[in-house]
Amino acid sequence: DQQVKQNSPSLSVQEGRISILNCDYTNSMFDYFLWYKKYPAEGPTFLISISSIKDKNEDGRFTVFLNKSAKHLSLHIVPSQPGDSAVYFCAASIQGAQKLVFGQGTRLTINP
Amino acid sequence: DADVTQTPRNRITKTGKRIMLECSQTKGHDRMYWYRQDPGLGLRLIYYSFDVKDINKGEISDGYSVSRQAQAKFSLSLESAIPNQTALYFCATSRDGVDYGYTFGSGTRLTVV
Numbered sequence: 001d002q003q004v005k006q007n008s009p010s011l012s013v014q015e016g017r018i019s020i021l022n023c024d025y026t027n028s029m030f031d032y033f034l035w036y037k038k039y040p041a042e043g044p045t046f047l048i049s050i051s052s053i054k055d056k057n058e059d060g061r062f063t064v065f066l067n068k069s070a071k072h073l074s075l076h077i078v079p080s081q082p083g084d085s086a087v088y089f090c091a092a093s094i095q096g097a098q099k100l101v102f103g104q105g106t107r108l109t110i111n112p
Numbered sequence: 113d114a115d116v117t118q119t120p121r122n123r124i125t126k127t128g129k130r131i132m133l134e135c136s137q138t139k140g141h142d143r144m145y146w147y148r149q150d151p152g153l154g155l156r157l158i159y160y161s162f163d164v165k166d167i168n169k170g171e172i173s174d175g176y177s178v179s180r181q182a183q184a185k186f187s188l189s190l191e192s193a194i195p196n197q198t199a200l201y202f203c204a205t206s207r208d209g210v211d212y213g214y215t216f217g218s219g220t221r222l223t224v225v
Contacts, residue, residue: 009152034213043116043202043216044155089154098143098162098206099170100214102155 003027004092006103014111019077021106023090026071030092034100035064035075038087047088048075080110115139118203118217125193125224133188133220135203143207144186145214146170146178149200158201161186193224 005024013019021035031052036044050057050064050073057064063076077084090103116137125131135144146158147170157170159178167178175197179187190197200221204214 004154006154036213041218043204043218044214045216046213049213091155099145099157099160101157102147104152104154 001026002104003030004090004101004103006088006090006106008106009104010107010109012109012111013080015082016079019075019080019084019108019110021075021077021088021090021108023073023075023103024071025073025092027092027094027101028071029094030101031095032093033064033066033073034091034093035062036089036091036102038089038105044089077108082110082112084108085110114218116203116205116215116217118201118220120220121218122221123223125222127194127224129193131190131193131222133190133201133203133222135186135188135217137184137186137203137205137215139205139207139215140183141205141207141215142183143205144180145204145206146176146186146188147202147204148172149202149219155202158188190222190224193222195224198222198224 034049035047037047038044048062066073087105087107089105091100119134145160147155161180177189200219202219203217206214
């Protein structure tokens with residue numbers, strides 16, 4: 001049973017435009033959410049996170065939005081750059097459990 | 113040197129063989145994790161360890177075992193490899209739980225033929 005779902009396996013966006021990656025979760029106990037970015041032949045790297053007490057967290061070009069009532073979060077990248085082309089994983093945790101549950105990943109391609 | 117080092121990077125093995133994947137870290141983190149990545153399934157937790165004497169099963173531990181030889185070393189073993197264990201395996205470490213995010217190794221691509 002997939003508790004964290006990324007329903008779009010791939011996304012293609014033009015350079016300079018906004019990229020929006022979506023993630024849904026089913027476990028209402030999740031209270032901490034993270035996004036990871038993965039390049040080929042490398043491990044995932046931490047990108048940005050958000051606690052359930054917030055609905056938005058921003059870091060430079062990256063913003064994560066959390067809608068708890070809809071059990072939905074999204075990652076916005078503005079403006080998109082060619083170096084943003086990667087696979088993005090959404091992850092969730094219950095604080096105290098100290099282990100992450102990951103989504104399936106979305107492959108983002110930024111076109112020049 | 114990488115903070116989290118996995119060896120080997122690539123391995124092809126035959127069905128029924130025993131194989132060990134190794135992970136070592138220089139982060140000084142207590143918590144270590146093994147995940148596997150499969151297309152369409154994302155990253156799934158195999159085993160995790162919060163310190164040398166603490167080993168826990170994840171969601172897909174069947175067919176795997178682990179050993180935490182030291183704070184810095186966490187090995188994953190496939191006692192008798194089968195083809196559906198073909199996957200990309202990642203080791204990760206964390207400091208005080210997930211709030212700070214994980215640091216991942218570069219992965220081991222394992223093929224069981």
